Amino acid sequence: MEWFRKAKPGIDSQEKRNIPEGLWTKCNSCGEIIYTKKIEELLWVCPKCDYHFKYSSAKYIDLLLDDGKLEEFDKSLSSKDPLKFRDSKKYTDRLKQAQQKSGAVDAVIAGLGKIEGGEVSFAIMNFSFIGGSMGSVVGEKISRAIERSIDRNIPLIILSSSGGARMQEGILSLMQMAKTSSLLAIANKKKIPYISILTNPTTAGVMASYASLADVIIAEPKALLGFAGPRVIQQTIGQELPEGFQSSEFFMKKGFLDMIVSRKNLRHTIAGLLGHMRNKN
Amino acid sequence: MAERAHLDFERPITELEKKISDMKDFSVGESVELSGEIASLQKKLEKLRGDVYSKLTRWQKVQIARHPMRPYAMDYIRLLSEGFLELHGDRGYGDDKALVGGFARIGGKSLMIIGQQKGRDTKEKLIHNFGMMHPEGYRKALRLFYMAQKFKTPILILIDTPGAYPGIEAEERGQAEAIARNIREMAVLEVPIVVVIIGEGASGGALGIGLGDRIIMLEYSWYSVISPEGCAAILWRDAAKAPDAAEALKVTSQDVLELGIIDQIIPEPSGGAHNDPEKTAESMKIEILKSINELEKLSTEQLIEQRIKKYRIMGVFDE
Ligand SMILES: [Zn+2]
Numbered sequence: 120m121e122w123f124r125k126a127k128p129g130i131d132s133q134e135k136r137n138i139p140e141g142l143w144t145k146c147n148s149c150g151e152i153i154y155t156k157k158i159e160e161l162l163w164v165c166p167k168c169d170y171h172f173k174y175s176s177a178k179y180i181d182l183l184l185d186d187g188k189l190e191e192f193d194k195s196l197s198s199k200d201p202l203k204f205r206d207s208k209k210y211t212d213r214l215k216q217a218q219q220k221s222g223a224v225d226a227v228i229a230g231l232g233k234i235e236g237g238e239v240s241f242a243i244m245n246f247s248f249i250g251g252s253m254g255s256v257v258g259e260k261i262s263r264a265i266e267r268s269i270d271r272n273i274p275l276i277i278l279s280s281s282g283g284a285r286m287q288e289g290i291l292s293l294m295q296m297a298k299t300s301s302l303l304a305i306a307n308k309k310k311i312p313y314i315s316i317l318t319n320p321t322t323a324g325v326m327a328s329y330a331s332l333a334d335v336i337i338a339e340p341k342a343l344l345g346f347a348g349p350r351v352i353q354q355t356i357g358q359e360l361p362e363g364f365q366s367s368e369f370f371m372k373k374g375f376l377d378m379i380v381s382r383k384n385l386r387h388t389i390a391g392l393l394g395h396m397r398n399k400n
Numbered sequence: 401m402a403e404r405a406h407l408d409f410e411r412p413i414t415e416l417e418k419k420i421s422d423m424k425d426f427s428v429g430e431s432v433e434l435s436g437e438i439a440s441l442q443k444k445l446e447k448l449r450g451d452v453y454s455k456l457t458r459w460q461k462v463q464i465a466r467h468p469m470r471p472y473a474m475d476y477i478r479l480l481s482e483g484f485l486e487l488h489g490d491r492g493y494g495d496d497k498a499l500v501g502g503f504a505r506i507g508g509k510s511l512m513i514i515g516q517q518k519g520r521d522t523k524e525k526l527i528h529n530f531g532m533m534h535p536e537g538y539r540k541a542l543r544l545f546y547m548a549q550k551f552k553t554p555i556l557i558l559i560d561t562p563g564a565y566p567g568i569e570a571e572e573r574g575q576a577e578a579i580a581r582n583i584r585e586m587a588v589l590e591v592p593i594v595v596v597i598i599g600e601g602a603s604g605g606a607l608g609i610g611l612g613d614r615i616i617m618l619e620y621s622w623y624s625v626i627s628p629e630g631c632a633a634i635l636w637r638d639a640a641k642a643p644d645a646a647e648a649l650k651v652t653s654q655d656v657l658e659l660g661i662i663d664q665i666i667p668e669p670s671g672g673a674h675n676d677p678e679k680t681a682e683s684m685k686i687e688i689l690k691s692i693n694e695l696e697k698l699s700t701e702q703l704i705e706q707r708i709k710k711y712r713i714m715g716v717f718d719e
Contacts, residue, residue: 201716206635255715293625294714301587301708327604331580346575347566
């Protein structure tokens with residue numbers, strides 16, 4: 120629920136810096152100035168400090184799925200405004216702006232693809248759409264992705280990046296955690312292989328539901344993960360947080376991740392895992 | 401009558417209560433006949449209470465849910481069950497006192513009761529961490545859920561939390577994982593689960609023990625994706641805008657019922673549960689037993705199928 124928060128100072132303007140107008144790109148983490156064409160080749164990973172820049176859904180699909188192909192499902196699902204929610208802005212206006220800015224209908228894309236020839240049910244979240252927050256549409260599309268994996272008896276792969284539940288849909292958003300997690304209980308009983316990939320940032324309601332419920336949980340390096348946002352924790356305890364707190368590396372050390380995998384090795388690693396995890400029942 | 405804690409909008413009510421009680425004391429002490437005056441003041445009091453409580457804003461209802469005198473989980477366990485045998489610990493890390501649980505009987509029926517517990521005074525508040533659970537609390541609950549399943553004991557859950565604890569150790573021990581696992585496992589538990597939100601139902605902290613076959617709210621409890629203060633701090637950039645956030649989030653029992661998330665509201669006595677804990681517990685007992693009796697008629701397969709279907713249809717979108 121901390122979707123507005125900046126993972127690192129200056130991440131806000133990152134999108135602008137990523138636009139090819141700049142011949143050079145400055146790393147958000149270490150400040151290194153990198154030739155943009157070079158960092159593009161490196162899949163937007165800093166060669167000096169391994170910082171993983173934001174990567175678009177289209178690029179991930181290209182990177183992870185055979186021939187970069189996803190047969191998209193439930194494309195037309197769009198958010199309503201059941202609470203008639205309004206803060207400084209109307210929720211309906213916020214939605215429109217997010218749609219115009221991102222060109223996406225909501226914060227997740229889902230469908231069928233292949234990884235080294237094997238079919239998978241794939242879903243990918245988009246942080247740039249209202250902080251990747253989970254409202255009814257995200258919950259429903261994730262639920263259908265889980266159901267597709269059960270119906271076709273194929274692996275489920277979800278790549279998350281989200282600040283949590285979408286406050287503007289109130290309690291309905293909270294219930295998406297229950298909806299998706301209870302379908303994962305069925306998938307689990309039916310021995311559907313499930314790999315969850317956590318990218319920067321994945322927190323709160325998404326982390327406390329489907330993102331944490333996979334057989335294998337992989338994180339990209341240096342992602343911000345966790346339940347509560349760092350700012351909330353800082354306010355609660357009234358002191359500075361330790362360096363590296365709630366990073367991928369922190370949660371790896373604490374035993375909550377299976378592996379930390381660099382972007383360039385993601386596809387290869389997933390394919391290797393699926394080779395062992397195909398449902399043999 | 402002792403001076404008791406009250407909320408701002410309760411002030412005229414407590415003042416009138418005090419006046420009546422003073423008059424009663426006086427009439428006894430001085431042997432003066434004041435029964436007529438007292439009766440008319442009593443009538444006035446009831447009307448005033450009715451007026452105040454029928455016009456409450458959402459934020460005021462949140463205040464009642466947090467009333468310093470509101471009954472907590474252990475109060476209800478004492479009032480509506482017999483022979484509570486408290487069980488402790490998650491068998492891995494520790495015993496989270498923000499969560500109480502154990503076997504008890506209600507109307508002779510054996511139940512597993514789990515509840516989030518707050519403290520009444522400062523010392524108790526700290527012991528129970530203000531009802532904010534750590535991962536070991538969620539894991540203790542899960543251990544007791546599995547035990548209930550093993551002995552085919554229906555589960556009653558009493559929810560009252562301002563949220564899961566947002567702290568360093570909670571993150572270190574996997575707050576998100578603990579909550580996620582509970583939600584998933586509760587979906588397929590083979591015994592009936594009745595959930596009653598008795599005070600505050602904040603976010604994942606509540607849902608982490610909150611999935612069930614019947615979800616019931618006490619009239620002046622609230623249930624939301626985030627606390628009004630948390631939402632105000634993020635969207636209004638000002639926690640003081642919590643009253644606005646409570647309105648926008650639609651957090652009251654009536655709102656949540658209208659959104660189709662809960663099954664039932666249990667009305668509270670005039671002035672809220674704290675004005676008559678016994679009566680509140682009695683209403684709860686009746687509804688809890690009714691729900692459990694209905695749910696026990698289902699086969700295990702039907703029970704789980706209905707539970708998952710209940711959540712499957714939640715959400716509002718265009719297609
Ligand atoms: Zn760098």
